[in-house]
Amino acid sequence: MQEKIKSLFRPTSEDRFNIYQSAEEAKNAKLRNKQISKVLKQHKKEELKKLKILLLGTAESGKSTITKQMKIIHSNGFDMSERLEKISDIRRNIQQSIVVLLSAMDRMKIPLHNKDNELSRDFIMKEAGNPESHRRNEFLDHVEKLWNDAGMQECYGKSHGFQLIDCAKYFLDKIPEIKSPAYVPSDQDILRCRSLTTSIQHTEFEVPDGGHQVKFDVYDVGGQQGERKKWIQVFDSVTAIPFRCGLFVSVLLFINKIDVLAEKIARGRDIAELTKLYPEVFPNFEKFTPSKSDIMEFLEAYPSYNNETCKKSRSVSRHDVHPDTIKTAVYIKHLFMKIVRGELQLRQRITQQAPNWHDGHSCEYFYTCAIDTNNVQRVLNGCRSLIIQNHLRRFGII
Numbered sequence: 133m134q135e136k137i138k139s140l141f142r143p144t145s146e147d148r149f150n151i152y153q154s155a156e157e158a159k160n161a162k163l164r165n166k167q168i169s170k171v172l173k174q175h176k177k178e179e180l181k182k183l184k185i186l187l188l189g190t191a192e193s194g195k196s197t198i199t200k201q202m203k204i205i206h207s208n209g210f211d212m213s214e215r216l217e218k219i220s221d222i223r224r225n226i227q228q229s230i231v232v233l234l235s236a237m238d239r240m241k242i243p244l245h246n247k248d249n250e251l252s253r254d255f256i257m258k259e260a261g262n263p264e265s266h267r268r269n270e271f272l273d274h275v276e277k278l279w280n281d282a283g284m285q286e287c288y289g290k291s292h293g294f295q296l297i298d299c300a301k302y303f304l305d306k307i308p309e310i311k312s313p314a315y316v317p318s319d320q321d322i323l324r325c326r327s328l329t330t331s332i333q334h335t336e337f338e339v340p341d342g343g344h345q346v347k348f349d350v351y352d353v354g355g356q357q358g359e360r361k362k363w364i365q366v367f368d369s370v371t372a373i374p375f376r377c378g379l380f381v382s383v384l385l386f387i388n389k390i391d392v393l394a395e396k397i398a399r400g401r402d403i404a405e406l407t408k409l410y411p412e413v414f415p416n417f418e419k420f421t422p423s424k425s426d427i428m429e430f431l432e433a434y435p436s437y438n439n440e441t442c443k444k445s446r447s448v449s450r451h452d453v454h455p456d457t458i459k460t461a462v463y464i465k466h467l468f469m470k471i472v473r474g475e476l477q478l479r480q481r482i483t484q485q486a487p488n489w490h491d492g493h494s495c496e497y498f499y500t501c502a503i504d505t506n507n508v509q510r511v512l513n514g515c516r517s518l519i520i521q522n523h524l525r526r527f528g529i530i
């Protein structure tokens with residue numbers, strides 16, 4: 133389409149001087165004008181049916197996991213070759229996890245319970261820098277022995293105190309299955325697998341809405357600091373005329389990994405202690421008390437096998453959710469909403485450039501657990517209506 137528009141705009145020699153020598157030339161110019169209007173109209177019509185979504189967030193915040201869920205929910209999911217391709221990433225996740233755990237054991241002076249496993253530890257640490265060793269089953273045999281060691285389990289119990297990827301336990305528990313030559317990663321394995329994004333990933337899919345198909349263009353970018361300079365490229369493409377809608381479209385805040393938060397708190401992570409270390413970033417955490425409606429809203433979003441029962445009873449407590457989990461998630465939500473509304477000053481260098489950057493944005497929040505397809509499906513349904521409404525409003529349709 134863009135090519136078509138460009139070709140129509142390509143100036144002829146008459147256009148350059150804007151002088152029409154004859155009635156014939158004037159007629160031709162009029163005709164081309166008409167063609168341009170027609171193409172632009174058509175383009176606008178097509179753009180109306182297309183919604184561009186940009187997923188932004190820090191590294192490991194779950195952007196690619198949300199994109200994978202969109203593929204599962206709205207596209208055809210993953211075919212066999214895509215599944216098999218994930219095996220080496222999964223094995224790499226296992227290698228990364230066990231090396232981090234062994235280093236932590238060393239630091240915390242936790243010995244291996246079974247002395248025979250020291251051979252396995254030496255093997256793994258010797259191979260730590262070898263990018264190919266995860267491919268060998270011998271490697272996984274050693275990891276399996278180590279993971280079953282009581283000393284290793286003690287170290288894992290203290291893992292809230294050091295940086296370990298979220299999928300470590302999930303894949304370490306699955307080594308016997310992963311070692312099998314018949315292993316094919318399931319949807320859940322793919323969702324759990326960590327591989328950092330280093331280029332802009334573009335996914336398209338269509339969603340039925342009110343009797344017609346709405347096209348979604350989703351851009352997933354890398355969240356690591358070195359990757360963030362690439363974000364501007366995507367902003368450019370979504371804001372360029374006639375894709376201008378991108379810049380002022382709704383901001384949807386996903387407060388993700390609520391299950392990880394719950395698990396860390398259950399394993400002894402003291403959030404009050406943590407927030408005290410960064411009082412400027414987390415002001416007044418200790419004094420904060422979530423309202424009854426805040427609590428109910430969080431519990432409704434929190435994944436559970438009997439969520440329906442919870443919703444019906446409109447309960448403000450649940451035996452499987454620690455009060456600190458609710459307090460922390462709701463606190464984070466309030467913090468972000470204050471920032472978006474401009475009620476809380478961000479650091480100087482951000483506010484200096486655009487003090488009213490939040491003007492013109494609508495911001496909605498969702499508590500999410502990106503590895504849970506039911507949760508994401510519910511959240512995406514809510515987002516879809518909001519995005520479509522804002523989009524139509526922008527084009528003056530409603």
Ligand SMILES: Nc1nc2c(ncn2[C@@H]2O[C@H](COP(=O)(O)OP(=O)(O)OP(=O)(O)O)[C@@H](O)[C@H]2O)c(=O)[nH]1
Pocket residue numbers: 189190191192193194195196197198297298299323324325326327328329330353354355356388389390391392500501502503
């Ligand atoms: N338990 C749990 N794990 C999650 C959740 N969301 C993402 N993860 C895991 O967190 C890890 C990182 O997720 P990604 O989707 O790769 O993160 P990202 O934001 O794309 O990271 P970059 O590409 O580096 O910017 C993966 O192992 C995911 O399975 C969640 O809600 N709960």
Ligand SMILES: [Mg+2]
Pocket residue numbers: 195196197327328329352353354355
């Ligand atoms: Mg990613």
